[in-house]
Amino acid sequence: VDAFTDLPCFFIFVCYFEKLVAISRYQDLSNVFTISWVTKLDSQLYPVITTNAVSPRDISEHVQKKLETVLPEIKRAQCEVEQRIKTTDALMAKSPPVTETSLTVKNKLSEMNYKLVEITREYQTLLEKLVTYFHHLNDIDKTMNNINNRFSKALPRNLIELDVVIKEHEISTENLIETFKSLQSECGQLMDRINKQEPQSAAEQDIAKLQHTIRFRRDNWERDWNKRRDDLEAHRQLCQFDSDLQQINNTLNDLSNQLAGVKGQYGESLPAASAISLKFVHFEKTIEELEKRIETFVRKGEQMLEEQHVHSPHINHHVRDLQDRWNKFKQQVRETRRLIDLSIKYFQLVEEADQWFREGSRLLMTITKKATTVKKPEEAQALLNEIATFLKPGECKQDERIRQICQLSAELFGHESSPQYNDVVIQNTDMLESFAEIRRELEDLAKNLKLVEEQREKARKEQEEADAKLEAAKAEAAAAKAAAQAAEEARRAAEIAARVMKESTISHNVEIIELPYVREIPVVDEKPVEKTIEIVEIVQQPKMEAPKFVSPLNDAVIEEGSKFTFVCKVIGTPMPIVTWYKDGISIQNFPDYETSFDQGLCTLTIDETFADDSARYSCKATNAAGSAETSAALLVKETEPEEQLLPPTFVKYLQPTSVKEGQPFQFECKVEGNPLPTVQWFKNADCIDNSPDYVITYNNGEAILKFDKVYLVDKAEYSCKATNDLGTAQCSTTLNV
Numbered sequence: 001v002d003a004f005t006d007l008p009c010f011f012i013f014v015c016y017f018e019k020l021v022a023i024s025r026y027q028d029l030s031n032v033f034t035i036s037w038v039t040k041l042d043s044q045l046y047p048v049i050t051t052n053a054v055s056p057r058d059i060s061e062h063v064q065k066k067l068e069t070v071l072p073e074i075k076r077a078q079c080e081v082e083q084r085i086k087t088t089d090a091l092m093a094k095s096p097p098v099t100e101t102s103l104t105v106k107n108k109l110s111e112m113n114y115k116l117v118e119i120t121r122e123y124q125t126l127l128e129k130l131v132t133y134f135h136h137l138n139d140i141d142k143t144m145n146n147i148n149n150r151f152s153k154a155l156p157r158n159l160i161e162l163d164v165v166i167k168e169h170e171i172s173t174e175n176l177i178e179t180f181k182s183l184q185s186e187c188g189q190l191m192d193r194i195n196k197q198e199p200q201s202a203a204e205q206d207i208a209k210l211q212h213t214i215r216f217r218r219d220n221w222e223r224d225w226n227k228r229r230d231d232l233e234a235h236r237q238l239c240q241f242d243s244d245l246q247q248i249n250n251t252l253n254d255l256s257n258q259l260a261g262v263k264g265q266y267g268e269s270l271p272a273a274s275a276i277s278l279k280f281v282h283f284e285k286t287i288e289e290l291e292k293r294i295e296t297f298v299r300k301g302e303q304m305l306e307e308q309h310v311h312s313p314h315i316n317h318h319v320r321d322l323q324d325r326w327n328k329f330k331q332q333v334r335e336t337r338r339l340i341d342l343s344i345k346y347f348q349l350v351e352e353a354d355q356w357f358r359e360g361s362r363l364l365m366t367i368t369k370k371a372t373t374v375k376k377p378e379e380a381q382a383l384l385n386e387i388a389t390f391l392k393p394g395e396c397k398q399d400e401r402i403r404q405i406c407q408l409s410a411e412l413f414g415h416e417s418s419p420q421y422n423d424v425v426i427q428n429t430d431m432l433e434s435f436a437e438i439r440r441e442l443e444d445l446a447k448n449l450k451l452v453e454e455q456r457e458k459a460r461k462e463q464e465e466a467d468a469k470l471e472a473a474k475a476e477a478a479a480a481k482a483a484a485q486a487a488e489e490a491r492r493a494a495e496i497a498a499r500v501m502k503e504s505t506i507s508h509n510v511e512i513i514e515l516p517y518v519r520e521i522p523v524v525d526e527k528p529v530e531k532t533i534e535i536v537e538i539v540q541q542p543k544m545e546a547p548k549f550v551s552p553l554n555d556a557v558i559e560e561g562s563k564f565t566f567v568c569k570v571i572g573t574p575m576p577i578v579t580w581y582k583d584g585i586s587i588q589n590f591p592d593y594e595t596s597f598d599q600g601l602c603t604l605t606i607d608e609t610f611a612d613d614s615a616r617y618s619c620k621a622t623n624a625a626g627s628a629e630t631s632a633a634l635l636v637k638e639t640e641p642e643e644q645l646l647p648p649t650f651v652k653y654l655q656p657t658s659v660k661e662g663q664p665f666q667f668e669c670k671v672e673g674n675p676l677p678t679v680q681w682f683k684n685a686d687c688i689d690n691s692p693d694y695v696i697t698y699n700n701g702e703a704i705l706k707f708d709k710v711y712l713v714d715k716a717e718y719s720c721k722a723t724n725d726l727g728t729a730q731c732s733t734t735l736n737v
Helices: 007-039 041-045 056-094 100-151 159-197 200-262 270-306 312-371 377-413 419-503
Strands: 545-551 556-559 564-573 577-582 594-598 601-606 615-623 626-637 646-652 665-674 678-683 695-699 702-707 716-724 727-736
Touching (some): 056 200, 100 159, 100 200, 200 270, 200 312, 270 312, 312 377, 312 615, 312 626, 377 419, 545 615, 556 564, 577 601, 601 615, 678 702
Parallel strands (some): 545 626, 646 727
Antiparallel strands (some): 577 615, 646 665, 678 716, 695 702
16 A cells, blocks of 8 residues: 555556566566477487498597587586576566466476486486497407408418417407307397487487497408308318328328338248238238328318319319329339239249259269169169159259249349349259269169179180180190100100110110190100190189278268368279269369278368358269268358347437427437347327327337427327337437427
């Protein structure tokens, strides 16, 4: 009432009220505008990812820039809303009649303020998570680039090193897959937040962008990983191919060297050739095992060619080269086997020839012994027939053997004059000469025996004639004696008559003439009568006696190098002719043997004896009445040093060694013992004699374990164990790689 009583003051109040109402209306309009702007804020904030960039780094910078520019604007709007709420509250307090519009605007402003607070918090959180997510994507890109750079370098050719690279690739792949899984989970959480926070159309855009970024990288990674995996697998196949090829070539080189060592070495006898053949059987089994390895290797190579391996020209070249080399090697093995079989046939023929020589020698000895008891020409002829029976088929067969031996010698040794061939030819010539000589001797003996028989017959006839003449001579001598007696009686009678006649003066002259073989007996008659008696002188020949050894030969055993003399004594009439034999072969006039014969004493002297002087020696005596023989064996003992048996002893030990990986290396040691020990190699406690990773040689006690290339897995303790019948020895050392 007081105000209205004061009119000026009333007008002032009216003007103030009108102004206050005008301000209130303006504030309401501003609040409505602010509410409308805040309501449209969602459409201005989303979608968040509005750039066309594909790099995670660029997208992250884009989101970070939004975070730095948009978020302050939202906070500014939030401050403006709070200021308008405060202004509205003040106006409502000054103008009591509060309109419904003002209350609605105030409530809207309060809601907007709360919403702005939520939007600010959620928007900031979303952008920060997006920045983190794209940072993770960028890290994945870096990791993928590092992996690509790591495996884009030249790959090693060594299998062990390559396996390490493949293992690293698998580990890096597994780690990256885990990272992708973690990032995929993070992407799913972001998509859930975007669906809840952003409008549908904006959310679809941001989600599509997120899915594209991770799917694009995962697809690229899978493509690159598959390509690298295929490349690594192809490279590993190539390395395995080269490694297998090198091992096969090394084994083939060793076998070729062994085959070259066997070629031309067939031994000196049938047992040695058979042993070489048996050893070659084991060699052929090794070749069969290698052939299986080569067939497997070739199949793998052809499979790689069918699969169009990236290195197909390289594979095809080496497969064809290996096949050509293997075919040539097998041809050499077949040729060597053929020659070894021929060597066995060669030594079989030599053995057959030697057997024929032995049979011939036995026959010579038998005939020589029988010849000493031959008394008749028929017996000598029987021995000649026995020789002919042996030589007639045997000599032809022996000639054929010698011809085959000559051919085989030329094929095996490249020349016809092998030692065995020369020995066979010499022995064959000597034996045939011995048979020829004994045939001549038997023929001479038969002739002599026949001559002796003829002489005996002639002597018998002459004896009979001589006896007849002797009887006649005896008769004539008796007649002469009777005549002489008669003459003596006549002489006496004549003397008596002469005395009578003298006395009667009648004288008669009586003449007596004595001749050596004619005696004249005068008869008192007018005509004298002469009678002549012939006395025949009979010369009686000495009686013949066949040879007989009164002191035979005796067996003897002597040391090599000493002097020795065989002595025997023979009697016979006439004095026999003596011939010396060694194993049925005449050694008369040999410079190595000195013979003598004096009044039946026979000697054979060897100034210096050797082992090949061991034989059976015979002394044969022959005359017109027959023959005799004595024989004895001479054994010359070789002077050999006594062999001492010894257990294995290492004279050269294994030495500890450090070797760089990939370098060749070999362990060497030497062992002695009698008999020569056998050796085994061990890696740690495992025997490696049959392992294809090593080349093992053993020659006259020198043992070698060879590594073509040393790898990390070869680091170990190595041992060489030597064994013979007297014991065992072992030496060990370590190899550091």
